[in-house]
Amino acid sequence: MAHTASIAIIGTGFAGLGMAARLKRAGFHDLTLFEKADDVGGCWRDxxxxxxxxxxxxxxxxxxxxxxxxxxxxxxxxxxxxxxxxxxxxxxxxxxxxxxxxxxxxxxxxxxxxxxxxxxxxxxxxxxxxxxxxxxxxxxxxxxxxxxxxxxxxxxxxxxxxxxxxxxxxxxxxxxxxx
Missing domain, CATH: 3.40.50.1820 (Alpha/Beta hydrolase fold, catalytic domain)
Structure with a gap:
């Protein structure tokens, strides 16, 4: 089932990327991930x-x-x-x-x-x-x-x-x- 909610995910560490994957599997596809750094990785990168x-x-x-x-x-x-x-x-x-x-x-x-x-x-x-x-x-x-x-x-x-x-x-x- 596809959902229409727009979702913002702050941070592309394990939690942010994991949340995006779980939401996509649950049918949420209008996702925007925000990351201040130049690359993903979040807290385990920095x-x-x-x-x-x-x-x-x-x-x-x-x-x-x-x-x-x-x-x-x-x-x-x-x-x-x-x-x-x-x-x-x-x-x-x-x-x-x-x-x-x-x-x-x-x-x-x-x-x-x-x-x-x-x-x-x-x-x-x-x-x-x-x-x-x-x-x-x-x-x-x-x-x-x-x-x-x-x-x-x-x-x-x-x-x-x-x-x-x-x-x-x-x-x-x-x-x-x-x-």
Whole structure:
């Protein structure tokens, strides 16, 4: 069944490309993908996604490393998969928190969850961006675990976090500016 909705997908990382593929399979064909960079790949191309410090696990890996949606073992697997045989976790292109200068990085909306191994890395990254003069919005939802934003239909705080992110994107698109 073909649908007629016009859909904008912001970002061409794994999530954006995956969403486009799923929507096409579901019959949605009027899709536009927006990417600020010159090429697809999103956060795994530029790694501006928290874990922004791949070189050393944060203390939250121990605190939230078991019993929540993303475990310390998951993070170890992701780190090994991402770095492969040639990547260095101390390279600022892989661990942007290690970069000397973050000025010029794209404006950011960073949403963190209270019970998440990546929470502190995301929040430190937001502070570093802000100190570098990069427009940044940071929202922490204390009651959520990593990935809870994927269940907005059954979790009101996840719905609120998702709506806040959508509003930030809507506002940025409507203003025609990068922030």
């Amino acid at each position: 790694n501006t996604y928290p874990g922004a410090a791949c070189d050393v696990p944060s203390h939250l890996y121990r605190l939230f490393g078991e019993g929540f949606t993303m475990t310390e073992a998951d993070m170890d697997l992701y780190r090994r998969s991402y770095l492969g045989d040639h990547g260095s976790a101390t390279d600022p292109r892989i661990s942007p928190l290690l970069a000397d200068d973050l000025s010029g990085v794209a404006p950011a909306y960073i949403s963190t969850a209270g019970f998440d191994v990546l929470r502190d890395e995301g929040e430190v990254y937001a502070r570093r961006l802000e100190l570098a003069g990069v427009p940044v919005t940071l929202l922490r939802t204390p009651s959520l675990a990593h990935s809870a934003i994927n269940v907005p239909g059954i979790c009101p705080p996840a719905r609120d976090a998702l709506l806040a992110a959508a509003e930030s994107i809507r506002s940025a698109l409507a203003s025609g500016t990068d922030d």
